[in-house]
Amino acid sequence: MGSLGFKGRESPRNEVLDAQELSRWYAGLALEERLAISRELGPRVRASRPKRDEATLPAVAVGRLVFEQEGPGGPRALHHIKVELWDRDFGSPDDFLGEGFTDPEGYFRVRYDPADAGEGDLPDLEVRFFEPQHSFRPDGQVVETWRRIGSEKGPDDHGGLHHDFGTLKLPYWEYDPSTPLARLLVTEEGTPPTAYAPGRALAMLKAVAPIELVKRRHLLQGKLGQAPGLDRIQADYPEAMTVRMERESPGSTRTDAFFGERLLNGMFSTLMDGDPEAPGDKAAFRLYFPWNAYEQDGDHCLPDVDVRLRLAEGRLLPTRIILGMREPGVKQAGAPVTRRSYTPADGPGWEAAKRMARVSATLETELGNHLGQCHFNVEQYAIAAHRNLRRSPLRWLLMPHLREVVLINHSASGFLVGPKGYITRASALTERSVDTRLLHLMGSYDWKGFAPAPPICESHRYARAANLFWRLLGEHVSAFFAEHAQALAAEWLEVRRFSDDLVAHSAPAFVCRYLRATVPGKPAPWFVRSERMDLDAKVTEPVAKAVSPVTCTDTPQPGELEALQQLCRYVIFFATFRHAWANNLQWDDAGEVLYACLGLRWGKDGALSTEADHDVAPPPEEATEMLWISWMLSKTSYGYLLSNEEADVHPRFVELLRAHAAEFAALGLDIRTVSSRINI
Structure with a gap:
């Protein structure tokens, strides 16, 4: 194989080949090369055997497969895993003896004929475990393959007719016990139980290569005591949207109209609650960021930010910004604050307040809309799905959108958060307060009752695109459930265990003081409920998740198939559309250091000075890292829904989206740029 130019991933005994990677490579070979491969592999192909009645086979191997981590009631069964029994041979191909599946309690029983080990050879037993993989044909038919996930050696030269492998613990999609969030356990010396698609690494390289040397040069200059200024750093990177706009029309990106437009349609797009001080006024809105509730580092200024906005002639304009400022150097959560109110009449003070609000929105987007609501939120569904869905057709619907998220999140755990993470270093939040904020955010996300909020005006392109995508996604999910309703009900045990894992490892429900204003007995007509969990239910549950x-239950009850449809729709929405919107616009909205960053510092003249005061802005090393990250996130392109590179998304959904591409384009979204999963 190596002589023909194929470099597989080496294991101690064999080349482990990715099926799709091998298929693409083989298809590109000339006829002579294909014939050479056939000659080389021919002796290693297992000869077919006549079908035999398993009951007549004389020997049997039994055992039980469980997760490595035990549950509250003891060992947790690994159900519906494919089990193959092999005879290990040194220097020649191993002999296949038989196969079976674990039952709902993890037990397996494989009958075999010892003579299949070869003439004069007693079998050296080994069991191998496999999980299902799938792809779709163009007509929507499913093609199943199997991926090896583990093995266990048995006795050598086994001459008996019965062998019990006992209870075997397999480290398989285990939860990390060190965090209150539902995160995948990856030990320091271990590797995640999945891998990126082959093309993703090349896409990452193409995205990062143009700017990697730029960042390294800046960091080296800093170490040599020759750190470049912010203007030089900005100029060394590709021109961002706001930089281009300022070059073409100075001041255009700092206007009140542009501020409101980006809150509606930019990376910052978020829920627009009504203004509680103007009940019934459908043109008055509020955004609130309660940062003073969290511990801060004392070096950055991160006040509570309360933005009041008004619709006027189809545009959303800020009218007042209230900042709850703590004193410089104060670190504790809930510190005393001085509230300062700014309006457009305040001139430079208003511009400084808008900048602080942009920084606040940027940090909230990265921690909330992006990392929390998309990455970590989807991860909890990915872990539960991989642990439990094997026979259920639900796997075909969900898995294409859950692959790879645990991999990128594992990287983010050290790269973005943690003691040395960029968010921890570049913002006012400490490692502890980042963890607390993420726990609070995860405690507010639920699939039940979710629907994208309606647009507040005609120019609210994000909300209009979100609702269009949500509608089409609903059609796709409904069609899938109609097609597979009987099989979904037949394998409901897997759904039950999927649901149990989700709830058991979910963050505790978190209802902050702001949200508690909406609970029973406190009507809040200004409050948008469609994207939030059922607060009335959560505050009354004894231990709410x-x-x-x-x-x-192990069989579907009335309304539960519909609930499962809603869950699937929710998960796919955040793994695809919502993540794409928050991620793909990073370079547009966070590609200029002086426009938006994760944190402003206390300078000599405080934190509310002009953009000309670089003592307030990020230092050079953080500035170049910020631009590098924003570019990398926006420009890494692999795994698109419409490209469907792995052919694992149902073609019906692909064609449904493609048929509405013009509608999305009219709303400013190229549907071809929406990924099928979170891998960046």
């Missing part, structure tokens, strides 16, 4: 159960 953020994620609601789909089912509590």
Whole structure:
């Protein structure tokens, strides 16, 4: 194989080949090369055997497969895993003896004929475990393949007719016990139980290569005591949208109209609650960021930010910004604050307040809309799905959108958060307060009752695109459930265990003081409920979890198939459209250091000075890292829905989106840029 130019991933005994990678490579070979491969592999192909009645086979191997981590009631069964029994041979191909599947309690039983080990050879037993993989043909038919996930050696030269492998613990999609969030356990010396698609690494390289040397040069200059200024750093990177706009029309990106437009349609796009001080006024809105509730580092200024906005002639304009400022150097959560109110009449003070609000929105987007609501939120569904969905057709619907998220999140755990993470270093939040904020955010996300909020005006392109995508996604999910309703019900045990894992490992429901204003007895007509969990239910549950159960029984009850549809729609929405919107606009909205960053510092003249005061802005090393990250996030392009590179997304959904590409384009979204999963 190596002589023909194929470099597989080496294991101690064999080349482990990715099926799709091998298929693409083989298809590109000339006829002579294909014939050479056939001659080389021919002796290693297992001869077909006549079908035999398993009951007549004389020997049997039994055992039980469980997760490595035990549950509250003891060992947790690994159900519906494919089990193959092999005879290990040294220097020649191993002999296949038989196969079976674990039952709902993890037990397996494989009958075999010892003579299949070869003439004069007693079998050296080994069991191998496999999980299902799938792809779709163009007509929507499923093609199943199997991926090896583990093995266990048995006795050598086994001459008996019965062998019990006992209870085997397999480290398989285990939860990390060190965090209150539902995160995948990856030990220091271990590797995640999945891998990126082959093309993703090349896409990453193409995105980062043009700017990697730029960042390294800046960092080296800093170490040599010759750090470049912010203007030089900005000029060394590709021109961002706001930089281009300022070059073409100075001041255009600092206007009140542009501020409101980006809150509606930019990376910052978020829920627009009504203004509680103007009940019933459908043109008055509020955004609130309660940062003083968290511990801060004392070096950065991160006040509570309360933005009041008004619709006027189809544009959303800020009218007042209230900042709850703590004193410089104060670190504790809930510190005393001085509230300062700014309006457009305040001139430079108003511009400084808008900048502080942009920084606040940027940090909230990275921690909330992006990392929390998309990355970590989807990860909890990915872990539960991989642990439990094997026979259920639900796997075909969900898995294409859950692959790879745990990989990128594992990287983010050290790269973005943690003691040395960029968010920890570049913002006012400490490692502890980042963790607390993420726990609070995860405690507010639930699939039940979710729907994208309606647009507040005609120019609210994000909300209009979100609702269009949500509608089309609903059509796709409904069609899938109609097609597979019987099989979904037949394998409901897997759904039950999927739901149980989700709820058991969900963050505790978190209802902050702001949200508690909406609970029973406190009507809040200004409050947008469609994207938030059922607060009335959560505040009355004794020990409420953020994620609601789909089912509590092994057979579907009335309304539970519909609930499962809603869950699937929710997960796919955040793994695709919502993540794409927050991620793809990073370079547009966070590609200029002086326009938006994760944190402003206390300078000699305080934190509310002009953009000309670089003592307030990020230092050079953080500035170049910020631009590098924003570019990398926006420009790494692999795994698109419409490209469907792995052919694992149902072609019906692909064609449904493609048919509405013009509608999305009219709303400023190229549907071809929406990824099928979170891998960046």
